[in-house]
Amino acid sequence: MRTGHWILTFIFIILFFLAATVQAEEIYGSIIDADSGKLLSGVELYSPDGRALTDAGGRFAFLTDAEQLVVRKPGYLPLRVKTDSSIQVALQPFVPKALYLSFWAADLQSKRQQILDLIDAADLNALVIDIKSSRGHIAYRSNIPLAQQIGGQQVRPLKDLPEFLAELKERGIYTIGRMVVFKDDLLAKKRPEFAAHTAKGEIWQDREKISWADPFNQQVRDYNLAVAEEAAQMGFDEVQFDYIRFPSKSDLVFSQPTDDDSRVAAINSFLSQAKERLARYPVFTSANIFGYICWKHRDGKIGQRLVELGERVDYLSPMLYPSGFPHGVPGYKNPVKHPYQVIALSLQKAQQLGKLTPERFRPWLQAFRDYAFDKRSFKADEVVAQINASDAVGSNGWMLWNASSRFSLAGLQLDVPFYAKKLVDIEPKDAEPAMLTQVHLDEEISPPM
Numbered sequence: 001m002r003t004g005h006w007i008l009t010f011i012f013i014i015l016f017f018l019a020a021t022v023q024a025e026e027i028y029g030s031i032i033d034a035d036s037g038k039l040l041s042g043v044e045l046y047s048p049d050g051r052a053l054t055d056a057g058g059r060f061a062f063l064t065d066a067e068q069l070v071v072r073k074p075g076y077l078p079l080r081v082k083t084d085s086s087i088q089v090a091l092q093p094f095v096p097k098a099l100y101l102s103f104w105a106a107d108l109q110s111k112r113q114q115i116l117d118l119i120d121a122a123d124l125n126a127l128v129i130d131i132k133s134s135r136g137h138i139a140y141r142s143n144i145p146l147a148q149q150i151g152g153q154q155v156r157p158l159k160d161l162p163e164f165l166a167e168l169k170e171r172g173i174y175t176i177g178r179m180v181v182f183k184d185d186l187l188a189k190k191r192p193e194f195a196a197h198t199a200k201g202e203i204w205q206d207r208e209k210i211s212w213a214d215p216f217n218q219q220v221r222d223y224n225l226a227v228a229e230e231a232a233q234m235g236f237d238e239v240q241f242d243y244i245r246f247p248s249k250s251d252l253v254f255s256q257p258t259d260d261d262s263r264v265a266a267i268n269s270f271l272s273q274a275k276e277r278l279a280r281y282p283v284f285t286s287a288n289i290f291g292y293i294c295w296k297h298r299d300g301k302i303g304q305r306l307v308e309l310g311e312r313v314d315y316l317s318p319m320l321y322p323s324g325f326p327h328g329v330p331g332y333k334n335p336v337k338h339p340y341q342v343i344a345l346s347l348q349k350a351q352q353l354g355k356l357t358p359e360r361f362r363p364w365l366q367a368f369r370d371y372a373f374d375k376r377s378f379k380a381d382e383v384v385a386q387i388n389a390s391d392a393v394g395s396n397g398w399m400l401w402n403a404s405s406r407f408s409l410a411g412l413q414l415d416v417p418f419y420a421k422k423l424v425d426i427e428p429k430d431a432e433p434a435m436l437t438q439v440h441l442d443e444e445i446s447p448p449m
Contacts (some may be wrong), residue, residue, distance in 0.1 A: 028060065031088075049065065073193050127173050147223075177351055198252065221365055239283060310355070317364055321401065359394065387411065
C-alpha cells in the first residue's frame, strides 16, 4: 500500500508540473511611446510569476500563464494589459503638475472644489492627497486591524475616497497618495514597543510634540506597507512616502544600534519591501527627501542616501523650498533671492550624485511665505521661477507645497509652453558664496505646518 501511495504521489507531481508547463506561454512583444512611436527600453513588465525589462530595442519575451501584465516606466502612465502571445503596448508620456490637498482640507467640500477649479483654470493635471498623517490618522475607511486598535480611524476626512478618486479619474487628474511613514504619533504612543525612545526610556517627542515609530521594527514596516497597498488597491496612480527616514536627533534609542549604515539599511529595506508588495498594481512609488540630501553622499543621520533610494522607488521628490536652505547652497548665500538657480542646481547635483536621469525626479516647490530669510511672500515671480527651473532641467513635473492648501493662479498661468524652456545661466552671483558644513547638512529643516 505504501509503495502504491508513493507512486500515485509521484504521478500527481509529474502531472502538476506538466500542466503548469502547458499553461505557461511565451509572451513577446514591444513597448512604444504613444506620442512618438519610439521603442522604449527599460520598461518593466510584471506578472505574478515573473518580471521582464524591455531591451535596448524596446522588445521583451518571457514565460507566464498570467492573464494580465502590469507595464510601467517612469515618465509614462502605468498600465495593466491583457496578455497575448504577441503584443505591442503604447505608453502615454505624462508629466504631473500638481497641487496638494492636505489632510484637514480634504474634509471641506468647498476647499476640494476650489482646488479642482484651480487645476482646471491653470491647466494642471495632478493632485497630491494626504492619506496618512503625522498624527497617525488614516484619512479613509481602512480594513487594517492595527489602525482600528490604535485609534487611527477616529478622524477620517476622506470618508468618500473611492467616489472622490473616481471623480478625479474622470477629470483626467493623476492621483498621488501621500502617506507619512515613520512620524506616527498614534502608533508610537499606543504601542510603546514600536516607538523611538529617549536614553531615559521615555517615548520621544519632536518639537511638534509628535512621537516617531521605529524604522527597524518589522511590524511598523508591515503596518505602513498595508496602508500603501490599500492605496494601490483603491486606484491611486502613485504612493508617495513622506518622513521615510529617522528623526535627526542623534541620541535616541531604537530596537537596534544606529549608525550611517544601519539607518540606510533600514530605510532601504522598507522601500524594497514596498516595491515588491506593490509590483502587482499599476502604481508608481516615490519618496520625499530633504533638499540638502541632493548635495551630499552621506545619509545626514536620517537614513536617506540618494543613490540607494533611487534604486528602490520610481521617483524621488526633493523638497526644494528655497526657505529650506537656511545656510544657502554653494554659490548662493540667500536662496530666496535666487529660486531659479537653487532649484536647477539642486536637481543637477541630485542627478549627478544619484546617477539618475532627470525624469526620475519630481520636486516639491515653495508656495508659502519665507520663514528663513526676509519673510517674503512667494508670489507669481517666485513660483514661476521655480517651475521654470524644474522644467528646464527636465524633471518629471513638480508639486506645489502649501501646508494649508492655499493656492492661487499666481505663477501658474505660463506663457511658455510646458517643457519648451531652456536652462538659463545658473552660475553663482553672490559675493559671499555659501559654504556648507557637515553640521549644516545634518540639520533638520522643515517648513512650518
